[in-house]
Amino acid sequence: MKNKPSQELIEKYLAGNATIEEKLYVEAALNQHMKGSEALRTSKEIKQASRRVKRHVFDTIDKPVLRITKNRWVPYAAAAIIVCFGFVFWKVYTSQQNLLNDKDFSRGVDAQQILPGGNRATLSFDDGTSVALDESENGIVMSDEDITYRDGSRLLKENADNRRISYATLTTPKGGTYQITLPDGSKVWLNAASSLRYPLKFDKKQRVVELEGEAFFDITSLPYQGADKHTTLIPFQVKTKRQLVEVLGTGFNVSDYEDDDETKTTLLEGSVRVLRSDAKNSTLLSPGEQAVLSKHKTTIRKVDVEQFIAWKDGFFYFDRLSPQLVLAQLARWYDIDVLYETAAPNTPIFGMIDRKKNLGSVLSSLKISGLNFKLVEIKNRRTLVVLGEKNSN
Structure with missing residues (x-):
């Protein structure tokens, strides 16, 4: 693997034949190009009565609804990056391999222990x-x-x-x-x-x-x-x-x-x-x-x-919001990092969740919605690794 040129790696990624480590490397290179975004790049006035009704409904359900779509733009963005930053890819890949082999990467973290802000x-x-x-x-x-x-x-x-x-x-x-x-x-x-x-x-x-x-x-x-x-x-x-x-x-x-x-x-x-x-x-x-x-x-x-404005009143409110933006909000509130192991999901999320809940409760709702991830510790930082979407018909 380590002797393969960057162009060959990108072609392998686009063809869908890359390993998890290779996919993670391409995502890391894209992330670096986007200057370290936590999530890979990462209102008609509502009257008070209407807000109370919404919160009551969402508090009762407490599970965002997620609709699956198949649009994948990240591989094409990664392919474009190779034109200008091909040399950088190999260097980032080597660093990513070291990260994957580091014992800290596999150290699991109990999300129930991560308290809200x-x-x-x-x-x-x-x-x-x-x-x-x-x-x-x-x-x-x-x-x-x-x-x-x-x-x-x-x-x-x-x-x-x-x-x-x-x-x-x-x-x-x-x-x-x-x-x-x-x-x-x-x-x-x-x-x-x-x-x-x-x-x-x-x-x-x-x-x-x-x-x-x-x-x-x-x-x-x-x-x-x-x-x-x-x-x-x-x-x-x-x-x-x-x-x-x-x-x-x-x-x-x-x-x-x-x-x-x-x-x-x-x-x-x-x-x-x-x-x-x-x-x-x-x-x-x-x-x-x-x-x-x-x-x-x-x-x-x-x-x-x-x-x-729901955040000001203690709620996450997602209305057809992309997973990248949802996870960016969670990253800021729970002080965690977000890492994408596969192409970033493109799946609108709906729901309202109390910001006073611990991270585990929030992640449980997102898992029911269809997102798949694990919480680990990397270099003393709690990191949510997004594994992709569960298969949906």
């Missing part, structure tokens, strides 16, 4: 200081006078202003989430593996925060009266690496993880304007709409908002 975050300041936030609390409140937890207990012994700092950053790790009330009264729910940078005091003419990852925003409308006595609303802006979202007073979700191909802005209520970082034209969203920014274009579509 919780209230975990760090608050850091631009003077270099930081504090790990209390996991028994679920949020902090910023004000001109102090920084407190939501129950009123004080976070810092000294006033932040006395240290002459102007910016703070709230950061959640994998398996962490936290809520913050900004100095203007706006509320932000930060999802796992995300960060929000904000000023300790907002400007009187605009409010700007910077986001990496995913967050839900509930923005407070603030009037401002200028020297001419004319009253306007102070705009609120959310900056990410790929876009700028401008709002006046609204509820919306922004997801812009670095390892995702798309940036999604989903509007629950109010209105927002979305501007790509590489474009001059902006897009205005109405409630129930979502702006999807990909590499080359922006697409506006009507969506079920609940699917994109």
Whole structure:
């Protein structure tokens, strides 16, 4: 095997004659080309009554329904990679072989012992200081006078202003989430593996925060009266690496993880304007709409908002979601890695699952749906190895 050229390996893979180790090697090369995505690249407003009904139904069933399709795009993507990165393949394959032969690869992990994420975050300041936030609390409140937890207990012994700092950053790790009330009264729910940078005091003419990852925003409308006595609303802006979202007073979700191909802005209520970082034209969203920014274009579509904000209320909500995106969410919440032993499944998943459940309970639901995988430890990292789909007629 080790003397075969890369081109021959790809042809063998495409013909369906590759061994599991060879398939895993090709997937690893594709994964490397996609810069380490955890999952191989890895809303009409819903009223409260409707949400309660949905959750009741899904909690009763508690098993996502998975429809099987046969579309396989990964082998063709792998074949394209060989044109430019043929030399890299052999090097990655050798590394992958060592990984497969490593005793750590076969060390099983009990998924029932992997607990869900919780209230975990760090608050850091631009003077270099930081504090790990209390996991028994679920949020902090910023004000001109102090920084407190939501129950009123004080976070810092000294006033932040006395240290002459102007910016703070709230950061959640994998398996962490936290809520913050900004100095203007706006509320932000930060999802796992995300960060929000904000000023300790907002400007009187605009409010700007910077986001990496995913967050839900509930923005407070603030009037401002200028020297001419004319009253306007102070705009609120959310900056990410790929876009700028401008709002006046609204509820919306922004997801812009670095390892995702798309940036999604989903509007629950109010209105927002979305501007790509590489474009001059902006897009205005109405409630129930979502702006999807990909590499080359922006697409506006009507969506079920609940699917994109359920995480804030403690649920995974999958509505025709691909396994890659489903597993990417699990990877962030349970702090695990995902490795594909075969071509990535292309099978829409439906269902709502409580995020408070341990990983084993969630995986049991996905197994019933048709996904096949095993949980192992590789180099001290808990890794979900996706074995493919169970045969379905």
